[in-house]
Amino acid sequence: MRVVCVGDRFISAASFAHAAKEAFGPDTETVEYSTRWPDEAYGAVEGVKESSGSVDEIAELIPGADVLLTHLGPVTATVLARADRLKVVGITRGGPVNVDLAAATAHHVPVVYLPGRNLGAVAEFVIGVMITMPRGVVRGSAELVHGRWSPRAFRYETAGPELRACTVGLVGIGAVGRRVAQLLDAFGARVVAYDPHVDRADGIELLDSLEAVLSVSDIVSVHSRLTDETRKSFDSKAFGAMKHGAYFVNTARGEIVDEAALLEALDSGQLSGAALDVFDPEPPGPDNPLVHRPDVIGTPHLAGASRQVSSESVQRVVRDVASYLHSGRMDHCANPDALKEGS
Numbered sequence: 508m509r510v511v512c513v514g515d516r517f518i519s520a521a522s523f524a525h526a527a528k529e530a531f532g533p534d535t536e537t538v539e540y541s542t543r544w545p546d547e548a549y550g551a552v553e554g555v556k557e558s559s560g561s562v563d564e565i566a567e568l569i570p571g572a573d574v575l576l577t578h579l580g581p582v583t584a585t586v587l588a589r590a591d592r593l594k595v596v597g598i599t600r601g602g603p604v605n606v607d608l609a610a611a612t613a614h615h616v617p618v619v620y621l622p623g624r625n626l627g628a629v630a631e632f633v634i635g636v637m638i639t640m641p642r643g644v645v646r647g648s649a650e651l652v653h654g655r656w657s658p659r660a661f662r663y664e665t666a667g668p669e670l671r672a673c674t675v676g677l678v679g680i681g682a683v684g685r686r687v688a689q690l691l692d693a694f695g696a697r698v699v700a701y702d703p704h705v706d707r708a709d710g711i712e713l714l715d716s717l718e719a720v721l722s723v724s725d726i727v728s729v730h731s732r733l734t735d736e737t738r739k740s741f742d743s744k745a746f747g748a749m750k751h752g753a754y755f756v757n758t759a760r761g762e763i764v765d766e767a768a769l770l771e772a773l774d775s776g777q778l779s780g781a782a783l784d785v786f787d788p789e790p791p792g793p794d795n796p797l798v799h800r801p802d803v804i805g806t807p808h809l810a811g812a813s814r815q816v817s818s819e820s821v822q823r824v825v826r827d828v829a830s831y832l833h834s835g836r837m838d839h840c841a842n843p844d845a846l847k848e849g850s
């Protein structure tokens with residue numbers, strides 16, 4: 508069996524190859540290819556998003572391959588057109604955004620992916636900033652680095668709330684949103700949520716509009732995917748609908764937020780602070796004022812990264828691919844039509 512392993516700066520080709528040999532047996536032939544970060548662009552190509560790697564070079568490796576494993580590699584129509592015996596594609600992504608699913612289905616190739624693969628890492632990060640932002644932990648630390656000692660300001664003037672006194676509004680109750688809600692329960696926070704595609708979520712108070720969530724929340728955290736519907740949905744109207752002095756957290760995607768409107772909301776005091784792990788564009792660039800403000804905790808898109816995430820993602824995707832090859836069943840197929848008989 509021939510397994511093409513496309514690695515990148517997050518998950519190496521060698522780790523895919525090692526896991527494939529362990530799961531499929533020592534006779535497995537692996538072909539390792541690595542994207543050339545940072546020289547190669549990251550983004551949209553040929554109808555797929557958030558990818559990195561040369562379409563033509565990856566396509567060259569596909570004839571004769573039984574399995575393609577990748578994290579960021581673009582699995583486009585051009586790549587899939589070279590599939591002459593490809594049985595399955597395994598993607599270590601929470602959403603199969605770098606795969607042309609229509610092309611995969613047309614070539615009868617099911618795509619395994621890992622919904623919620625890093626939900627624990629993101630949710631813990633979110634709880635971390637929900638605790639540290641209102642209490643000025645990062646801000647206070649930065650003051651000390653600059654030789655300033657101002658406990659009075661932090662203890663009396665700007666001290667924010669404990670989570671048990673907060674209503675937290677979650678926008679998007681998918682894998683990450685649900686986990687954040689579970690963790691918040693332990694802190695005694697009231698959790699409300701808005702998700703137009705979800706009817707019920709155990710233990711979570713679902714409200715029927717975004718405005719309803721924004722108007723009652725002391726902290727709002729975004730956990731929706733980037734879609735045409737959510738793009739720039741946090742605009743001046745949304746920030747205006749939030750409680751005066753509330754806090755805003757975005758670990759989802761930068762493009763969901765109108766950054767100029769966010770800046771205005773911070774400048775006017777409508778918001779007391781924001782924690783942003785994602786920007787539009789990324790990297791934000793030295794001129795983006797959001798990264799220079801003491802009331803913003805900015806991080807370089809790291810919420811989903813933990814020591815466990817990469818290795819567990821590789822193991823999980825290879826296990827699911829092996830299960831499909833042995834039994835025809837897989838846990839998470841992104842294009843179930845490709846599994847239908849006669850497809």
Ligand SMILES: NC(=O)c1ccc[n+]([C@@H]2O[C@H](COP(=O)([O-])OP(=O)(O)OC[C@H]3O[C@@H](n4cnc5c(N)ncnc54)[C@H](O)[C@@H]3O)[C@@H](O)[C@H]2O)c1
Pocket residue numbers: 601622623624625629678679680681682683684701702703704705729730731732733734736737758759760784785808809810811812
């Ligand atoms: N910062 C990071 O490192 C990191 C890591 C993992 C995921 N993410 C991002 O976090 C977000 C959540 O990831 P997930 O795995 O929970 O995704 P998911 O697909 O499991 O859940 C997304 C939820 O958003 C909901 N949604 C769609 N449109 C909506 C709308 N208009 N308003 C409110 N909700 C809406 C969907 O119904 C779904 O329940 C995604 O944007 C993902 O890309 C970021």
Ligand SMILES: O=C(O)[C@H](O)COP(=O)(O)O
Pocket residue numbers: 599600601602604624625808811812
């Ligand atoms: O980069 C991110 O936002 C996540 O780590 C990756 O998200 P995905 O695996 O859901 O695409």
